[in-house]
Amino acid sequence: MLTFSELTPSLTVTEFKINVEGLDYTVLGHKLEPTKDVIAINSNFIHKAFEGYEQYLSKPKGERRCRRSTPDNPLNRRRRTGDGSTFNACIEFVIILADTVHTIRYFPKSGSIQVFGSFDPVAIFLRYLSECSLPEFSSVELVGGNKALLRNYKFVINIGGDKFINLSTLAYALESIDGIREILPFPIKYIKNDAGDIHSKIAIIFTSKIRVHIWPKSGKVNIFGTKTELDADMVYKFLQKLFSNPYDFGDFICDAPIPDCER
Secondary structure (H helix, E strand, O other): OOEEOOOEEEEEEEEEEEOOOOOOHHHHHHHOOOOOOEEEEEOOOOEEEOOOOHHHOOOOOOOOEOOOOEOOEHHHEOOOOOOOOOOOOOEEEEEEEOOEEEEEEEEOOOOEEEEEOOOOHHHHHHHHHHOOOOHHHOOOOEOOOOEEEEEEEEEEEEOOOOEEEOHHHHHHHHHHOHHHHOOOOOOEEEEEEOOOOOOOOEEEEEOOOOEEEEOOOOOEEEEEEEOOHHHHHHHHHHHHHHHOOHHHHOOOEEEOOOOHHHO
């Protein structure tokens, strides 16, 4: 009988607001300087690091083309702001706290701050702003509460070392079995699976923008883009039911192929 590990958070992005907004991030980036607390500052237009921390400078990204573009048709290439190294319209601040690297994403126009995981760097960031000698931040403080922008989760389907998940069978079942549609937590938008590669993962994309990745050999499952723990739990319980009822939905667990050298 299959067992499932506990559903656990892998990443949470939380938004805070400060009482300073309406600033131009390109101008502000040139005014701010790194310190021993905020060791690097990056945007699409500036990259600064405290001495000895140059490895935290973000690197420019290569030019990306749209799906229908060709190397000879520059009109279909995606436009990017600046060097494309960070998220648009924001400044990213790198903070090291208790030997852990944290990134804070700040949107000067809206006053929004995004933190990844721990809230601990927020106080350091606010102190940095208040001490940066810019009059705009002389009385900076948080306003309102905070809200989760997305929550990523993970768990493992314990399939055993000599087994693997047949992703082609799983994809077919998700697309064609009516009984599965009746228990879906959200409607499926599309499924991405490379049937010719047993090492590749399957990606299940729901209309709610939640994505699920399932890896065939390890049984690892990643749930991306949920807004609440309840959403992730609904996906978790759906997959439990799907994999635990082979007579209703199909048996997706197969014996791993034997290498030629062992035959």
